Every structure is written in structure tokens, then in C-alpha cells.
Amino acid sequence: MDIRFEQAEARFEGRTVVHPLTLSLRERRIGVIGLNGSGKTTFARMINGLVLPAEGHVTVNGLDTVKDGDKVRGQTGFIFQNPQNQIILPILKEDIALGLKSQKLSKPDTAAAVEAVLARFGIAHLGERRAHELSGGELQLAALASVLVTRPDILIMDEPTNQLDLRNRDLVERTIHRLDENVVVISHDLGLIADFDRVLCFHEGRLAYDGAPAEVIARYRELAA
Numbered sequence: 001m002d003i004r005f006e007q008a009e010a011r012f013e014g015r016t017v018v019h020p021l022t023l024s025l026r027e028r029r030i031g032v033i034g035l036n037g038s039g040k041t042t043f044a045r046m047i048n049g050l051v052l053p054a055e056g057h058v059t060v061n062g063l064d065t066v067k068d069g070d071k072v073r074g075q076t077g078f079i080f081q082n083p084q085n086q087i088i089l090p091i092l093k094e095d096i097a098l099g100l101k102s103q104k105l106s107k108p109d110t111a112a113a114v115e116a117v118l119a120r121f122g123i124a125h126l127g128e129r130r131a132h133e134l135s136g137g138e139l140q141l142a143a144l145a146s147v148l149v150t151r152p153d154i155l156i157m158d159e160p161t162n163q164l165d166l167r168n169r170d171l172v173e174r175t176i177h178r179l180d181e182n183v184v185v186i187s188h189d190l191g192l193i194a195d196f197d198r199v200l201c202f203h204e205g206r207l208a209y210d211g212a213p214a215e216v217i218a219r220y221r222e223l224a225a
């Protein structure tokens, strides 16, 4: 993966939320931390073009998020803070199959891909269930399955363990640790990103610290104190 920010700035209603940022991300697992409102979600949304830079450029694997937004979104799967908003069709299997529609697979190939991704996350038994009946942890796994079935190069997750009880949090954490994909994970759960390859800490819309997890987490603790 190759994510580049070149003096990229995000503004909402004239207010700068991410100050001009120049950055290159190539590590496989990247954690993003910082206080509430520091700009983490906006930064993550800039990667897949959900937020476009008011100034500067963002590229993903050489594709510009402004000029090639659709292609960028084809390569970056995004898991939102509330996974219930991610599942559109009531039956989980149908929802996952919907994600594959643009690939124009045959019916049996679509069904096989859906079964494979459900099995990968240990939720084959949930395929026929209605999304609104799933628990928080099951929903997170279902959201992961619905995004990863399209085989994105980069997976972005916004607070994937938020609102989960201890058991579901552990389940989702273990699942994230086993993923082979490139991941960018925003989290207030510092344990989740403690062994990642690189951690970014945002503060008041600026990248305040950037480096190895232990060092950046220590700085974040000082900042939050």
C-alpha cells in the first residue's frame, strides 16, 4: 500500500479540521490515536475520498482521491463507527453479495465468495440472519466480511471495538490481528494498536506524533494528562 498526503488540508464550513499534512504511509498496520475531535475520522475519510482536500492532494497507490475517487474507493474498504449503518440489506448473505455486484460474478461464484468470507470470520451460521438481530460483536464481524469480500488493498476501520463488551472486543481484536490486509485503524483502545507497525497521534487537527507505538502512546498519555 502507498498512501500519500501532500500538503493536504481538510476544512468544514471554512474551519480547518486537518491542517496541511504531508505524509507517506507504507507500513502494513497503522494505528491512529488522539483526543476526541482531533481530526482522526476526517483524516481517515481523506484517505478514501469521502472527504476531499480543500488544498493539496491525497493519493492511494498512485490514484488521486479527487480525480479517481471511485477507483480509490475500490481499493480502500471503510468500516464506519456504527457497523449497523454498513449493512444495507436485511439478510446478511444478501448484503455481502450486494458488495460483489460490480464484479459481475456468476450466481454460484457469488454464493461461493459469500460462503468463503463468512467462514473466514467464523460467522457462517449468521448468513441467513437479519442484521438488526445481530449483537455488536457479530455486527462488527459482519461489517468486516461485507467489506473484505470485495478484496480491497487497504482496510480502514473507525473505532472497531467501540461500544463492545469485553468478550466481543477480544473477539474483534483477535480477528483484526489475524487479518492479512493492510489496515489503518482509528482507536481509543490503545491495546489494539500496541503492536502495530506505526502509530499516528493527532492533536487539534495536526499530526502531533508519528512513530513506533510505545513511543507515540507514551506521548499521547502525556498530552491527555
Ligand SMILES: Nc1ncnc2c1ncn2[C@@H]1O[C@H](COP(=O)(O)OP(=O)(O)OP(=O)(O)O)[C@@H](O)[C@H]1O
Pocket: 012, 013, 017, 034, 035, 036, 037, 038, 039, 040, 041, 042, 043
Ligand atoms: N461533516 C462535518 N461538518 C462540520 N464539522 C465537522 C464534520 N466532520 C467533523 N467535523 C469537525 O471536525 C473536527 C474533527 O472531527 P473528527 O470526527 O475528525 O475527530 P475525531 O478525532 O475522529 O473525533 P472522535 O474521537 O470524537 O471520533 C471536530 O471539531 C468535528 O466537529
